[in-house]
Amino acid sequence: MPPDERPPRRPIGLQLALTAKTVSMAFNAALQTQGGSVPVWLILNALTHERLATQVDLARSLGIEGPTLTRHLDNLEEAGLVERRRSDEDRRAVRVALTPSGEAAYTSLRVAVGAFNDRLLEGISEAEQAQLRELLERLGANAGEGVSAGPGWRPGT
Numbered sequence: 001m002p003p004d005e006r007p008p009r010r011p012i013g014l015q016l017a018l019t020a021k022t023v024s025m026a027f028n029a030a031l032q033t034q035g036g037s038v039p040v041w042l043i044l045n046a047l048t049h050e051r052l053a054t055q056v057d058l059a060r061s062l063g064i065e066g067p068t069l070t071r072h073l074d075n076l077e078e079a080g081l082v083e084r085r086r087s088d089e090d091r092r093a094v095r096v097a098l099t100p101s102g103e104a105a106y107t108s109l110r111v112a113v114g115a116f117n118d119r120l121l122e123g124i125s126e127a128e129q130a131q132l133r134e135l136l137e138r139l140g141a142n143a144g145e146g147v148s149a150g151p152g153w154r155p156g157t
Helices: 012-032 038-049 055-062 066-078 100-120 126-143
Strands: 082-086 094-098
Touching: 012 038, 012 100, 038 055, 038 066, 038 094, 038 100, 055 066, 055 094, 066 082, 094 100
Parallel strands: none
Antiparallel strands: 082 094
């Protein structure tokens, strides 16, 4: 196809990117109804379901840079949702844990996540969901090995 000619249909990559943006914005809005956001959910969920030794491990798990995580953790600590402590074994390492308020916030956000997921999948059969998951995995594999969009599935997500 000549470079100045439009494709007969919207390229699937563009459609996927636009759909992902729409879903992401709607997901963030759903979390905001419970006082959260996507980054807050990802952090609370990771601290709930993963065995993370340090703040560095958390940043790697989420696929974000240390300074970005630090800013989010500063806000979560100020809100009383997480606490950070220096490791007894390695004073350079910082451990992050949920507080009781953080556990309650996670529970509240999990309800919003479940409701959003139900809304997102409304009218889509179990078989169609399985097919969608398979197709998304294949699209991801086709996009290139070694490229990651961030954290994978964890229980409760």
